[in-house]
Amino acid sequence: MAKPMHPTPNLDQLESGPWPSFVTGLKRLAKDKDYMVDVLGHLEHSYQTRKGYWKGGTVGVIGYGGGVIPRFTEIKNEKGEPVFKDAAEFHTLRIMPPPGMHYDTNTLRKFCDIWDKHGSGLIALHGQSGDIMMQGCTTENVQKAWDEINEMGFDMGGAGPAVRTSMSCVGAARCEQSCYDEAKAHKEVINAFLDDIHRPALPYKFKFKFSGCGNDCMNAIHRSDMAVIGTWRDNIRTDAEMGKKWFAKHGMNELVNDVVSRCPTKALQIKDAKDVRKDAHISSVALNDSQCLEIDNQDCVRCMHCINVMTGALAPGKDKGASILIGGKSHLKIGSLMGTMIVPFMKLETDEDFEQLVELAKTTIDFFAENALEHERTGEMIERIGLVNFLEGIGREIDVNMVAQPRMNPYVRTDGWDDEVARINAKKAAA
Secondary structure, eight states: OOOOOOOOHHHHHTTSSSSOOHHHHHHHHHTTOHHHHHHHHHHHHHHHHTOOOEEOOOOOOTTOSSSEEOOEEOOBOTTSOBSSGGGSBOOEEEEOOOGGGOOOHHHHHHHHHHHHHHSOSEEEEOOTTSOEEEEOOOHHHHHHHHHHHHHTTOOBOOOSSSBOOOEEOSGGGTOTTOOSOHHHHHHHHHHHTHHHHHSOOSSSOBOEEEESSTTOTTOHHHHOSEEEEEEESSOOEEOHHHHHHHHHHHHHHHHHHHTGGGOTTOOEEEEEGGGOOOOTTEEEEESSSSEEEEEETTTOOOOOHHHHHTBTTEEOOSSEEEEEEEOOBOSSSSOOBOOEEEEEEEOOSSHHHHHHHHHHHHHHHHHHHHHOOTTOOHHHHHHHHOHHHHHHHHTOOOOGGGOSSOOSOOOOOOTTHHHHHHHHHHHHHHO
C-alpha cells in the first residue's frame, strides 16, 4: 500500500472535464507506488507555482553515450534535501521501436512488466522522434531496466546532438498506397548510423523519417532532416469499373467539390468520353457510359488527394520510388522549415538502390558535421550557407524541382552567364 496522497486541487480540476485525463492514470499508478505519489505532489507544486522543477544531469548505461534523459528535482527544503524524496529522480529511457511500429501483444506485456518492476509504469508510444519512452526511473534502476529491455532485442534510442531514432509508416505491410519498402529503408539507414545514435558527436540532432506516399503519415517533410517520401513517375492508374461504382454512389457534386476543385495544380477535368485526349501523359477513368475524369499527369504533383477520395478507381502508378527532402524541422533559430527537394526521384527496389540511399545519407551527415554551427539543424545550415553550396558539398546537380517558390522578380540579369557556362564546362572536362 502506497503512502497517503498529497493534496492535488489543481490536478483534480483536470479530471472534471468530459474527456479522459492523464491525471487519472497517474493516480491509478500511485495506489501501489510511493514513487508516483511524490510525482503527483511534484507536479501539483509546479502547477501552483507555474514553474518547472526538473533539471538535467548525467545518467547513462554501460556502452552508450546517449539514450537516457536525466531529470533531477530542484524542489529542495532549507537543508537542500528533496521535498518529494521518492520522486527526486525521474529519468527517461528512449528505446528504438521496430520499423513501422509493429508489435505483438507479448512484447507490449513484457515492456509493461519491466517498467512496472523498475520504473514508474508510464510508457509513451511514441515520442516526437519515434522512441518508446519509458518515463520515470531512478538512477539505480536505469541499468537494471535497460538490461532486461536489451535482452528482448531492443536497442537504445538517440538523444543529444546525435542521429536520432527514426520513424517509418506501416507502409507496404498494410497500406495499398505504399510506393517502396519503408521498413527496409528504415532498417538499412539506421543500421548504418548506430554509432552516431549511441555516441553523440554532431553539431545538433539529425532525424530520418520514412513515409510510403505523399500522404506523409510520419509528417516527415516538416519534422525530419532527411525525409524519404514515396512517389511514382508514370501515370496514375485507373479502374473503369471502380470509377463507375464510385460515381454512382457519390455523384457529380461530390466529384466536383471534393475531387476536381481540390486538385492543387488543376490537373483534373470532367470530359465527355469522346473528348478525352490520347496523349501518353493522360490518364482517364470512366464515370458512366458517356463521361470520364481526365488526369493530366504532367501537371500532377502526387499529392494523393484524388487517390484518397477515389481509392480503387485511382491508384499510384507502377514506376514507384521515393523523393528525398532535406532540412525539415520545427521551431528553433529561424522558425519551422519544410524539407527542400534534393532528389526528385530515386528507385528503391534492389539492394543497390538502398545502398545509394544510405550513401546519400552518409554524405549529407558528413557535410552537416563539418559545416553546421553548434545547435544548428540541417535546414538552418542550408539557409545560412545557401542551397547551391549545400548541393555542391554533397555532390548533387541542381534540378528545377529544387525550386522552393516561384521568382518574385520577372527581370533576369544575364551578365556573367558566359563566364559561368565556361566554368561549368571546365569543371565537367576536368572530371
